[in-house]
Amino acid sequence: MRPIPRSSRFANGGVSFWFRDGGLPERRAPLPGGADYDVCVVGAGYTGLWTAYYLKKDQPDLRVAVLEREFAGFGASGRNGGWLSADFSGSREDYARSHGKAAMVALQRALMATVDEVVTVAGAEGIDADIVKGGMRLVAANAAQHERLERQIEYLQEWGYWPDDIHMVGPDHEPRLSVNGAVASGYSPHAARVHPAKLVTGLAGVVEAMGVEIFEDTAVTEIRPRSGSERPAVVTEHGTVHADHVVRATEGFTSTLRGQRRRWRPMYSSMIVTEPISAELWEGIGWEGREVLGDTAHSYIYAQRTADDRIAIGGRSGPQRIGFSEDNEGATQPQAIAELWRSLTRMFPDLVDVPIEHAWSGVLGVPRDWSPTVNLDAESGLGWAGGYAGSGVATSNLAGRTLRDLVLGRSTDLTRLPWVGHEVRGWEPEPLRWMGTQVVRGLYRTADRRESRTEGKGHTSRLADLATRMPGN
């Protein structure tokens, strides 16, 4: 295999490439000691910060604190692929079973509107996150993927996307984006490219300026429910915070909290980014529209053209780890880098000599049914949101607005959405769940290889069907 060209500035980890230019943010002071708030949020990613933002915006007198183990944006919110999209990982049929189909359609429509909500709020609050709403392009690289893409689009059109919201496009679709080997493409206008770290650090600054207190370097060791006259409490090494409501916004890290070990499986996703690409090479590719780009392989990738003209591409490449890994600096495995580079150069062969400048990984949270949730238990005073399973950039904003309404005791269109209160059983213990993941990934990879060899009319490989039917997938 051809060696992967690496930049002389190549780095692996360091949280993520997105912090590279500005450097890791200076940390805010930790919690100074025991304290009392109306609402205490644990975790300063998008979920926690959007929740704090909407609460404070609605009720400026509310005393809100955010406690963060590292710094705002340290988790997936500062590492992701920057797809601000209406993508939703949950089972539409399950939500429809409990709430009716119209409620699921309303959730999908709400997610599309959320893309615009984030773009609008970022603009209004002066958060410069390199946002371009160019939509989403999905490409199929063989006949089986083509068939799957068409089926997926038809399916989505039954569940809240109207034909204008997602459809197939021809090879002459403008603005041009030339992906080598693409036999078919789909397009949705409901997506924007963002710079993830600028969004999360900008949001933290806005929230703080509104009067929310953010304490960093403050690890929460326990969250206690209301008990008799004892209010809910958040225990940290620096003291205990009492509050009327506590919101857990720790997504992929949730399994490290007491009593939450099997709730959401920590799953790792990796990314690489190229050096800035020359104007000459961009001429061949196009991509003037800055759409976010994905494919329809079972081991799918997600990509964006960055504001400084690189390509950042990610996927669930490389071996998954058993349980939660404390390797928090975000280094990824050589195998993940190699797989992502192969995907990049398969799609854009002219980039074979463009060096890779940075590689990293991050952790996201996956419920056993892959269906995210927003919840507030009135009795215990505890709320939570997450389990976005890799589609959390927009979803976390919708979750934040919903948590606002739940905490303020309102019954609204948001609190009636079918993911509110959704519960599912926990995962099997390790190493069982890890073994299951390895089997599923192996089947998908073999299915991708087989599908890439079929000519003419293609169908999804039976191995992929088998993987999809496996429990917990």
Ligand SMILES: Cc1cc2nc3c(=O)[nH]c(=O)nc-3n(C[C@H](O)[C@H](O)[C@H](O)COP(=O)(O)OP(=O)(O)OC[C@H]3O[C@@H](n4cnc5c(N)ncnc54)[C@H](O)[C@@H]3O)c2cc1C
């Ligand atoms: C590599 C990668 C690429 C992705 N790409 C996309 C994408 O393109 N589009 C998309 O929609 N989604 C994407 N996702 C998923 C998306 O980034 C997440 O769903 C979203 O950021 C979750 O936000 P969050 O605030 O819930 O969690 P996080 O951003 O993970 O925040 C949780 C915070 O809690 C803190 N914390 C954890 N434990 C404690 C504790 N004990 N005490 C105090 N604080 C604690 C953490 O330090 C962290 O800052 C991607 C994820 C990864 C990892």
